[in-house]
Structures are given as structure tokens and as C-alpha cells.
Amino acid sequence: MEENKKIFIVVGIFLLLFVFFGAKEKLVPTENRQTSITITEGNWDISQQVRQQGLEQYLIETVDFDYSNPKILQIAKGVKSTSSSPYDAVKFTAKYVYDTIDYDSDITIAGCYQETASSTLEAGRGDCVSMMRMNVAILRAMGIPARSVGG
Secondary structure, eight states, rough: OOOHHHHHHHHHHHHHHHHHHHHHOOOOTTTOSSSSSOOOSSOOOOOOHHHTTGGGGGGGOOOOSSSHHHHHHHHHHHHHHHHHSSSHHHHHHHHHHHHHHOOHHHHHHHHHHHHHHHHHHHTTTOOHHHHHHHHHHHHHHHTTTOOOOOO
């Protein structure tokens, strides 16, 4: 089980970097979207590249990726202020989630649709969807475009 969790983290990092450097897919607006984007301060800023590549949509806070939660923002600020690059921030974020959230395979399908990044942090446990939501929320809070991919 521990090896599966490590594979999830590595695949997640790859997907997040793919979104930043290669994806051009446009998302259909949903009712969960808010119009504001908040970016934490830190040692680096990629906002110009994000705008040039048209990736602002991957920074928007949603109900699932609730990065304005004070605890999520605190984590994002800590990671961004101690990382030297967005790449390091992605690695640190994945490690933080891996080290902080206990994997729980007993989460129901209904539970998957109700959890948010902040509720996962509060519970201290979750499945792959829970961990993905935390990763995406923390990365978006730092200004790193990220989205979920499932299937």
C-alpha cells in the first residue's frame, strides 16, 4: 500500500507539471467558480508566464479547491517562502500532503464528492481524490496552475 501512495505522488507531480508547461485545454465554467484569484507572496513569481500561456483558469479557487482557507494559505505561504522555484514548490507540496494526510481506502464514493481541500486537512486522512484536492489547492494558492485529472 505504501508503494502505491508513492506512485500516486510521483504521477501527481508529473500531471501538475504537464498542466503548467504543456496543457492548453480550456475548461468549461462551472457554478463553483469564484472570480477572484489570490496568490501568496514568496521567493519566486511565475504570474507573467501563467498569463502568457493563458493558464489563469487553473488558479481559480473553487469549492473543492478552497485555498482561501487560512490553514491552506498558511501551508502555501510556508512552502513558497522556503522553495527556490515552482518545481521545488510542487515537490515540497506533494511531500507535505504525503507526510500529513493518512491514506484511507475506506472513503465512500459519496464522501469523495463532499470533501474539500480544507476538510481533508482538518480530517488528516483521505483517499487519492482527497490528496489531489489538497495538492491542487496549495499549488493554486502559490500561483502554480494546477487541475485535477481522473479516470
